[in-house]
Amino acid sequence: MSKGPRHILAAEDDLEDRFMMQEGFREIGHPDKIRFCEDGQALLDQFESSGTADIGLIVLDLNMPRLNGSETLRILKSDKRYSHIPVVIFSTSINEIEKEICLKLGACAYVTKPSTWTSYIATCNMLYKLCTEQTLPVTT
Amino acid sequence: MIEITRISLENEMDLILAHKQSMKIAELTGIGIAAQTAFATAVSEVCRNVIGKDTEAHLLLSVSAPKTQPKYLVAELQDDRKNYSAGKDDGFLYxxxxxxxxxxxxxxGINKTTLSVKLPNTTRIDDQVVEKWQVQLNSDPDISPYEEIKRKNRLLIDLAEKLKDSEYQYRSLTESLPIMIFTIDDHGDIQYANQWMLDYCGQSIEAINANRWRDVLHPEEYEEAWRQWDRNVHDMQTIYPRERRLKHAATGEYRWHTGISIAKTDKDGTAHWNTYMVDIQAQKTVEQALKDNKELKEIRETLEEKVELLNQSNHQLAQFAYVTSHDLQEPLRKIGFYSDYLDKKYKHLLPAEATTIFNNLITASDRMRALVQDVLAYSTINKGAFKEVDLNIVLKEALDDLQIAIEEKNATVNMQQLPIVEGNAGQLRQLFENLLSNAIKFTKEGVSPVIDISVVQKGATATITFADNGIGFDNQYIPKMFNLFQRLHTREKFGGTGIGLAICKKIAEVHNGEISAEGRPGIGASFSITIPIKKP
Structure with a gap:
């Protein structure tokens, strides 16, 4: 395991959501803490080629092309190489059934995408803490 | 005794006949010539004094029954003379x-004079012999035209008696049957009708004929019935009347009858129809019930098809509401984000007059987000797998969610122990939250809200009432209040999407319950949910 600062890798196909999250991390003073890939497949490909040494937290959008959030989660949690990395599901709507499935599959949190700038900042803070301090799973 | 003959005694000619028949029977039964004369003369003597006395009298000539000993020839005079005394009658004495x-x-009141003559032992008496004697007595050349007339008359009287008997039996039969029996002539007039028909119609034959059945036939069939009669009457055909409604005089009810008219021509060429009609009301009623039943079944099937179509349409609409509200959330969230982002980061760069417009933009997007969320919530309420739910816990969670608003408004919530039900905890929490937030929202200026939550159990259901001391409402709005997008106040006065109570109603309904409301303007409102309970 690398001793350098660990990063958050977010699989997010929506450019605007990436902008929002990027702005949130910029606002809390850690613009480089978060990195993006375009979907679940890209995330797995990256792990295969570059490994997971510097990854402290995975954030998965649910609706993505090729490999969606819950499928990606299932693969990650059934692979010994990746199953130790905490995963946060980041979704548009609160869907109780979806939430339950994801938590069962091993997600540590199910977070609804914030609908204001102010709450985005709070969410980014929470994700940052989760990555660096490996705090207890939280759901919002 | 076996009767050989009987002679009524009215006039002198009858007396001669009595003497002659007595002689004859004495001869036939084997009595000697002298005894014959004595017997016949004695009979004449006793009969002599009843002639011309205006009395009912007749003579019976009989013999002993077969196989009895000794055998006798017996003449018996029966009459109804008053104050008769045999000892003073010269005929008897002679x-x-x-x-x-x-x-x-x-x-x-009947006088009987009996004269008996012993018959010789050799005389045989049995049915055959008696019959032979009877024939001989009657077939002997008549002594006079009178005797012949007399004999024929007697036969006629016998015949009439038998006819009378037969007619009586026939009449009592037709009278006692619960069937109308009547005869109509070719003018359509009733000649005879049985008692049943007269009782049923409550009028005489003459009355029915006089107004041409108008009080008997149903008005709707009256003209048609006579047309049918006119069509058939000339052909001398048996008429099968259609089913007719005839008025029962006692109840005023028209009852269905059917029957038949059989044409008959008398010897003199006059035609009449023997008709009977029988009550088929019961049969008609059953027929009608079956028909109604069939129609009901068809209606039900049509309804079921419509319900099926409605269900499909409803389902499609629910899907549409869900999809649109779900998909609308995404761009809305971004509008929310960007307006907040602009507000926080670049508001100071906006000219003052743009600030109000900008604030309106934020308010509008907030309202739209609330609306979309409520529509989504509404469209996702459906009957899923229910679990045991403790409403006390549900209420506590709802109160926790509303903690900030409760504190802000300084609201007091009084509650009772709630029951346990079968249901969806999330939906029930939403229901409680909506009712509580309404109570906190619609308050009177300067009055802290007080919410009383009470429970009344009745059998297997519980009614949970949320009563407040807010602004209340006029009860005329109750029917509309639970409709989607229904608002009672302007948005400026009280915000909201107008979906909250529609959600409450739907949640109550999927829990096999119902919701009701009661308001008193300026005093308060109360909302009651009645749902089946699992445990008290």
Missing amino acids: ARRLINDITASAEG
């Missing part, structure tokens, strides 16, 4: 000198 065996008796 006869007694001719015949030893003669007696007189009276019983029930």
Whole structure:
């Protein structure tokens, strides 16, 4: 395991959501803490080629092309190489059934995408803490 | 005793006949010539005094029953003379000198004078012999036209008696049957009708004929019935009337009848129709019930099809509402984000007059987000797998969610122990939250809200009432209040999407319950949910 600062890798196909999250991390003073890939497949490909040494937290959008959030989660949690990395599901709507499935599959949190700038900042803070301090799973 | 013949005694000619028949029967039964004369003369003597006395009298000539000993020929005079005394009757006294065996008796106003002559032992008496004697007595050349008339008359009277009997039996049969039996002539007039028909119609034959059945036939069938009669009457055909409604005089009810008219032509060429009609009301009622039943079944099937279509349409609409509200959330969230982002980061760069417009933009997007969320919530309420839910816990969670608003408004919530139900905890929490937030929202200026939550259990259901001391409402709005997008106040006065109570109603309904409301303007409102309970 690398001793350098660990990063958050977010699989997010929506450019605007990436902008929002990027702005949130910029606002809390850690613009480089978060990195993006375009979907679940890209995330797995990256792990295969570059490994997971510097990854402290995975954030998965649910609706993505090729490999969606819950499928990606299932693969990650059934692979010994990746199953130790905490995963946060980041979704548009609160869907109780979806939430339950994801938590069962091993997600540590199910977070609804914030609908204001102010709450985005709070969410980014929470994700940052989760990555660096490996705090207890939280759901919002 | 076996009767051989019987002679009524009215006039002198009858007396001669009595004498002649007595002689003849005495001869036939084997009595000697002298005894024959004595017997016949004695009979004449006792009969003589009833002639011309305006009395009912007749003579019976009989013989002993077969196989009895000794055998007798017996003549018996029966009459109803008043104050008759045999001992003072010269005829009787004279006869007694001719015949030893003669007696007189009276019983029930009838005088009986009996003359008996012993028959020789050789005389045979049996049915055959008696019949032969009867034939001989009657077939002997008549002594006079009178005797012939007399005999024929007697036969006619016998025949009439038999006819009378037969007619009586027939009449009592037709009278007692619960069927209308009547005869109509070719003018359509009733000639005879049985008692049943007269009782049913409550009028006489003459009355029915006089107004041409108008009070009997149903007005709707009256003209048609006579048309049918006119069509058939000339052909001398048996008429099968259609089913007719006839008025029952006692109840005023028209009852269905059917029957038949059989055409008959008398010897003199006059035609009449023997008709019977029978009550088929019960059969008609059953027919109608079956028909109604069939129609009901068809209606039900049509309804079921419509319900099926409605269900499909409803389902499609629910899907549409869900999809649109779900998909609308995404761009809305971004509008929310960007307006907040602009507000926080670049508001100071906006000219003052743009600030209000900018604030309106934020308010509008907030409202739209609330609306979309409520529509989504509404469209996702459906009957899923229910679990045991403790409403006390649900209420506590709802109060926790509303903690900030409760504190802000300084609201007091009084509650009772709630029951346990079968249901969806999330939906029930939403229901409680909506009712509580309404109570906190619609308050009177300067009055802290007080919410009383009470429970009344009745059998297997509980009614949970949320009563407040807010602004209340006029009860005329109750029917509309639970409709989607229904608002009672302007948005400026009280915000909201107008979906909250529609959600409450739907949640109550999927829990096999119902919701009701009652308001008193300026005093308060109360909302009651009645749902089946699992445990008290």
